[in-house]
Amino acid sequence: MSGRIDARLAQLAVELPAPPVPVAAYVPYVQTGNLVFISGQVSFLGDDDSSAGKVGADLTPEQGQQAARNSALNSLAHLKNACGGDLDRVKRCVGLRIYVASAPDFTGQPAVGNGASELVVEIFGDAGKHSRAAVGVTALPLNCAVEVESVWEID
Amino acid sequence: MSGRIDARLAQLAVELPAPPVPVAAYVPYVQTGNLVFISGQVSFLGDDDSSAGKVGADLTPEQGQQAARNSALNSLAHLKNACGGDLDRVKRCVGLRIYVASAPDFTGQPAVGNGASELVVEIFGDAGKHSRAAVGVTALPLNCAVEVESVWEID
Amino acid sequence: MSGRIDARLAQLAVELPAPPVPVAAYVPYVQTGNLVFISGQVSFLGDDDSSAGKVGADLTPEQGQQAARNSALNSLAHLKNACGGDLDRVKRCVGLRIYVASAPDFTGQPAVGNGASELVVEIFGDAGKHSRAAVGVTALPLNCAVEVESVWEID
Numbered sequence: 001m002s003g004r005i006d007a008r009l010a011q012l013a014v015e016l017p018a019p020p021v022p023v024a025a026y027v028p029y030v031q032t033g034n035l036v037f038i039s040g041q042v043s044f045l046g047d048d049d050s051s052a053g054k055v056g057a058d059l060t061p062e063q064g065q066q067a068a069r070n071s072a073l074n075s076l077a078h079l080k081n082a083c084g085g086d087l088d089r090v091k092r093c094v095g096l097r098i099y100v101a102s103a104p105d106f107t108g109q110p111a112v113g114n115g116a117s118e119l120v121v122e123i124f125g126d127a128g129k130h131s132r133a134a135v136g137v138t139a140l141p142l143n144c145a146v147e148v149e150s151v152w153e154i155d
Numbered sequence: 156m157s158g159r160i161d162a163r164l165a166q167l168a169v170e171l172p173a174p175p176v177p178v179a180a181y182v183p184y185v186q187t188g189n190l191v192f193i194s195g196q197v198s199f200l201g202d203d204d205s206s207a208g209k210v211g212a213d214l215t216p217e218q219g220q221q222a223a224r225n226s227a228l229n230s231l232a233h234l235k236n237a238c239g240g241d242l243d244r245v246k247r248c249v250g251l252r253i254y255v256a257s258a259p260d261f262t263g264q265p266a267v268g269n270g271a272s273e274l275v276v277e278i279f280g281d282a283g284k285h286s287r288a289a290v291g292v293t294a295l296p297l298n299c300a301v302e303v304e305s306v307w308e309i310d
Numbered sequence: 311m312s313g314r315i316d317a318r319l320a321q322l323a324v325e326l327p328a329p330p331v332p333v334a335a336y337v338p339y340v341q342t343g344n345l346v347f348i349s350g351q352v353s354f355l356g357d358d359d360s361s362a363g364k365v366g367a368d369l370t371p372e373q374g375q376q377a378a379r380n381s382a383l384n385s386l387a388h389l390k391n392a393c394g395g396d397l398d399r400v401k402r403c404v405g406l407r408i409y410v411a412s413a414p415d416f417t418g419q420p421a422v423g424n425g426a427s428e429l430v431v432e433i434f435g436d437a438g439k440h441s442r443a444a445v446g447v448t449a450l451p452l453n454c455a456v457e458v459e460s461v462w463e464i465d
Contacts, residue, residue, distance in 0.1 A: 009224035024420035026442035030404050032345065032463045035187065037405045040443030091425045093361040094185050097194045097304075107298040117180040132181035133195030133304045135254045136294035139446035143417040149407075149443045153187045190342065222453035249340050250347045252459075262453040265334035272335040288350030288408045288459045291449035308342045 003086035017045050019077035023141060030076040032053055035094065036082045041074035042144040043067035052143045057144050064108075068098060068115030071148035075116075076123070081155055093120050093130035093150040099143050102136030116148050118141040129150045133142025159277075160242035163278055172200050174232035178296060183233040190249065191237045191307045196229035197299040198222035206215050207298045210304030211261025219263075223253060223270030224301035231278070238309055248285035249306040256300050264289040271303050302308050311426075315397035318433055326440060329357050329387035338388040340355030345404065346392045346462045351384035352454040353377035362453045366416025371454050378408060381458035384428075386433070393464055403430050403440035404461040411455050412446030419444040425465050 009016070022028055022039060029038045042050040051067035054060050061068065076087075083089040098113040100106075111136035121128040128151075140147050164171065172288075177183055182210040185194045187244060198206040206222035208214050214222065253268040255261075268289035276283040285305075295302050317344065318328065332338055332349060339348045353361040361377035363369050386397075393399040408423040410416075423444035431438040440460075450457050 005173060014209045024442070024444070025424045025431060026406070027439045028268070028441070030402060030439070030441045031342070032190070032402060032404050037441040037461070038444055039441040040445070041407075072436075092185060092187060094187050097195075097443070099443075101446075103291045104293055107294050107296060109294070110296045112283045121180060129182045129195040131183070131192040131253075132177075132179070133252070133302065134179070134296055135195070135292050136256075137445050138293050138412050138448050139417050139419070140165070140418060141420045141444055146444060148441065152190070161458070188343070197355040247340060247342060249342050250349075251336070256398045257448045259448055260326050262449050263449060264449070265451045269335045276335060286338070286340045286349040287332075287334070288407070288409075288457065289334070289451055290350070290457060291411075293448050306347070 002088060005123065012122055014075045016080060017073055019075050019081055020074050021091050029082045031051045033154060034153055036154055037081060038075050038078050038149045040149045041071045042142055043146040044068040044144055045070050051143055051145045054101045054103050055112055055145055056103030058137060061108045061111055064100060064112035064145055065115035069119050069146040071146050072116035072119045075148055080153055090124060090152060091153045091155050092153040093128050094122060094153055096133040097149040098134040098142060099137045099138045099147040109136050134151060157243060165257060168222050171232045171235060172228055174236055175229050180307045184237045186237060189308055191309055193230050193305045195302040195304045196226045197297055198225040198301040199299055200225050207255045208300055209258050210267055210300055211258030215286055216250040216263045216266055219255060219267035219300055222269050222300040224274050226301050229270035230303055230305050232306055244309045245279060245282060245307060246310050247308040248279060248283050249308055250286040252304040253278045254292045254295060254302040255289065256295045261291060264291050273292035312398060322432055326387045326390060327383055329391055330384050339392045341392060344463055344465060347462055348385050348388050348460045349382045350457045350459045352452055353380040353456040354454055355380050358449055361455045363455055364411045364413050365422055365455055366413030371421055374384045374410060374422035374455055376424035378422050378454040379429050380411045381456050384425035385458055385460050399435060400434060400437060400462060401465050402463040403434060403438050404413040404439040404463055407459040408442065409447045410458040411450045415447060419446050440453045
């Protein structure tokens with residue numbers, strides 16, 4: 001059964017990015033007990049900063065959804081490191097917190113957040129079903145459209 | 156002593172709503188160890204979406220406070236499910252995070268948040284005393300005025 | 311080795327403020343297991359409310375960084391109480407969440423947050439290395455520029 005999640009990633013044609021280097025004075029994750037707290041991840045994948053701007057103004061909701069998926073991918077890259085490379089150790093996605101840089105009248109954060117949520121459930125199945133909050137904020141680091149924080153239980 | 160919190164709810168004439176169905180691809184709560192993480196809850200009670208808009212523009216601070224109370228009620232409805240129906244199992248409200256959709260110059264988030272905080276303390280007494288953050292955000296899902304996330308310790 | 315962190319504070323000439331009284335119906339911190347959740351701390355130090363306004367409009371990024379440092383100092387004052395006065399009991403800073411009241415086009419939240427992050431690492435060394443999220447919000451309680459929430463592991 002080893003490599004179960006790696007096999008699932010291959011089946012979904014999901015490739016994890018190189019884990020992004022923190023843009024400031026913090027670390028990508030901290031484990032305490034069997035909980036892993038992953039730092040907020042921006043929606044840029046490597047050099048690709050096309051998911052810049054605010055949803056509802058510069059980006060469509062669909063582009064926002066893609067940005068949320070990017071943030072989840074960056075989160076999973078760090079989670080894999082937290083698991084010593086073995087994502088089969090993930091017992092549960094405890095929670096995702098999804099910050100969406102939003103135009104003042106944009107209230108479609110739930111659909112945007114699904115770009116992250118659906119990816120996590122596709123990959124982990126029942127273990128990927130998580131609690132969540134999605135909120136619309138004024139601006140995010142580096143002008144990215146979405147930032148995702150997450151908490152995971154691993155064994 | 157069974158039904159202690161149910162009796163307290165009756166004494167306060169507080170009726171818990173039907174737990175709202177998540178508006179996107181997530182679950183209402185996740186338990187890990189003896190901690191329950193409850194998803195962000197909007198301030199609408201069932202079909203009543205009168206708590207829409209931004210505090211300091213569309214809603215008064217008092218209406219915002221009522222909206223925060225609604226979000227807490229929705230949270231408690233899920234918490235009851237997480238406890239298998241028995242709220243006496245609640246050991247502590249660990250924390251509330253209160254997002255207030257705010258006009259740009261509205262800085263009264265603490266009083267708004269009290270609509271949630273005071274309800275929790277009224278119901279649970281010392282076990283309801285919680286850590287908290289209250290912040291003003293640009294916009295919230297479905298245009299609700301307040302969203303509340305929470306963490307609870309249960310036995 | 312007792313007083314190791316107190317000695318480090320003295321070496322850095324860092325003086326912890328009196329722990330601020332919560333501005334609403336909550337408590338400064340809650341411990342569950344060996345985790346301490348500290349309430350969101352504003353960036354005012356005692357009566358000094360000079361860190362009011364929004365970064366990128368009323369305050370420069372450098373002033374925002376100082377505001378974040380203030381919020382961290384207030385957090386540490388409560389943490390010390392949570393540890394019964396002995397900061398040597400801190401095992402790890404699990405996470406900081408940094409809310410920056412931001413002008414609509416201000417995206418320098420990471421550098422602002424470093425005002426808090428760097429202080430924590432200076433004081434606690436490796437134990438101070440934390441996960442983090444920094445986001446730009448519309449407005450914060452009392453019009454403060456920065457609010458910091460934190461989670462700590464203690465023994």
